[in-house]
Amino acid sequence: MTEVGTEHRPESAPFLNRLEHFTWAWFTLPMATGGLSLLLSSQIQPHTFRGLETIGKIVYIWDLFLFVAVTLCITYRFIRFPGMFTGSLTHPTESLMAATPLLSLASIIAAIARHGIPSCGEWLVVVYRVLFWIYFFVSFVAAVGLYYLLFTSPSLKINDMTPAWDLPIFPFMLSGTIASCGAGHQPPDQAVPMIVAGLTAQGLGMMISVLIYANYIHRMIQYGFPAPASRAGMFIAVGPPSFTSLALIGMSNDFPTVYREYFDGLDDTAVTIQIFKVGATMAAIFIWSLSLWFFCISVLACLAARREMRFRLNWYAFVFPNVGFTIATISIGKMFHSASVGWVGSVMTVLLVITYLAVGVNHVRAFVRRDIMCQGKDEDTYWDEIHHKLHQAKGAGLIL
Template identity: 45%
Template sequence: MERTPEQSPYPQENVSYPTSSAPSFTFPDSESTTIRYPVDEKRPDGLMPGTHATSAANSIIDEKEGHGHDLEHGGHGHGDDNHIDINDPNRPKYGIRQRLHHFTWAWFTLPMSTGGLSLLIFAQPHQFPGLRQIGLFVYIVNIIIFTTLTCLMLARFFLHHGDFYNSLSHPREGFFFPTYFLSIATLITSTERYAIPDDDTTLKWAIQTVFWGYVVVTLILAVGQYSFVFAKHNFGLQTMMPTWILPIFPIMLSGTIASVIADTQPDIASVPIVIAGMSCQGLGLSVAVMMYAHMVGRLMSSGLPNREHRPGLFMNVGPPAFTALAFIGMANGLPDNFDREMDGFIDVYLIRTFAIIGAIFLWSLSLWWFGIALIAVLSSRPKYFHLGWWAMVFPNTGFILATISIGNEFKNESVLWVATGMSICLLSTYLFVLYSHIRAVIIQDIMYPGRDEDVNDH
């Protein structure tokens, strides 16, 4: 069934093309902007070779099954029958300046996932010679990726004034802003693993200072962004997506950072770090559980998201998985002589026992969400690349790391070998998504009007 132009969720873009002395014609869009095409009077259709204009009947919506059935608040439509089909191979190509206008915060899901991969390599229970060096290489590459993306984002804001506020206030792209801080979290933990020697006191104090600074900044982010969303947006339950959880994710990962650095800190510093990490982890998980209620309500009442955004369901795997990982890590990070009441009743060993119990409890919830997301994606696989595909990597990294931690606590080789198999699958997924990402950039499937997280198409 053909869809009318008003149903299309893709906004028009100001597009300008070189013109010749020959006459040209224009298609006005709903925002009174103009799309201008060069004209060749010798051709029957009047268009220059390689230029293609389509009607709404040939729009992308005809190709995206189920797309646009649950538009978020703020979605846009077309007010004219003539517009560019953004899936047409002959669609107009853009230069770097125009494409940077669509360089969104969601790009930081790439260094998030790369940093998670470096941590997973370090934590592998079955090491072989050279594996740690591979992990170090991935860590260095991730620093380069993060720095490059930061520079490109600054270039976007410099070239397109107003994009900074618009990106933060956008009802969809704004939820990806926390991925910048999640990337920083992976850099902090990876730096602790790969770059800080065990006997370097100065660097240990430096990483502790970075931890406390990260806690303060991400707490402000968690309160500030949700306050803005509550005041400025009005979402319906049927539009709920796992990205709603992202603003609480950075503060939650403070617990994961604490679980990594506490064991290497002096006793006088490790206890406050663990307490702060547990507080942040509890805050993050509590908010995530509240969001889960909305997520299940949306799935029960409106069904699964359209196929193009189903990989985002893997985000639900992250909060319980990283909390399970943090529980075990923070318990092990406490000093062996820790006994708050000094009576031998609630000592560090009892705390570690309860941490394992809680970790298994939460790991099971992650497993359930993993199964839901996997079946949803396999039942209707996405056709077009979106940056949300990286959700198939980073949250599952926490799931596998939690599996490894549980296996190490029980010294169960079967669990550890399962975790090794899961790691191989995750590496394959990472390489597949990375290839798809690079290909999408080259053929302009992303960083193109209507193809990124700066439109409301779900």
């Protein structure tokens, strides 16, 4: 990690040397890919065709490959360049992306329920349950630890605020999404604890996100939209309400029809399930509307700055949060048996696939052109911006 004033390496630095700048943000690639594999499931899509499930599985395998490759590259960075690991966790902006490996794992685990369990034996149901509980506890520890580090040395100011400040709580929140995908495959005595834990995680994540939103909107009212380079990250704000909506509907649908009497006075199982579904659907629509608003604001902000935007790894925010937005839309449509909403969800799916491919092409081009993973890029960008601001202030006589 390069501080201001450090000499730049030659442009011809070999690939292994460039890995010094291989940041946590690279996990946004498997994040987006895993989300897409989840979306391209016949269990989710309202309109399917022969081969869709195969496409989804191919994307899932590609996601596994990407996750392993990215993990190996960042591991090499931390081993080859001592001090980079602790430096990445204390860096004002890179540390916000330290939660992305867990976000990548969330989509990998959730997709097991869509692409793996239907084709495998009972053993994978047990594995899914074990993975859920491990992920639940690890992501909670990460959420506490990463925010502790952020609050301990607060280098970022309110005018630096973007929805990326929400990322440390995001993995724990996605425990609810994992529960909504896999609880239906579990035995009743295992499904209920998973749903309760998922609802707890989803609730905490959504409430922390609301607190973050308050500061984020305050920042935009006072300072305007984020810089063009950061505007793709505005779509991160679309994610929490979207994933909360789909998780609520998913968990209500997966609540076991055979269970102990957890609720006094509700002896009729069918009535209890119906209450859950109606309540979850109403709450999902209520929350989904916030995603719609953030989505529209983000689209307009990006269109306004389209000529100034250059590829950064935060462009994958065009995909991953909107996967949740699309699945939530489809889920609401299914609950109301609405063919129109289903078609809207299908169109959104096609647009997301096109967006993923477009971002991927720009990613490759940026790597080849050394616009990313190079000296002065990625994690160095923050220090360069600070240096530029200090230089401007000195030039204006504001700093002696």
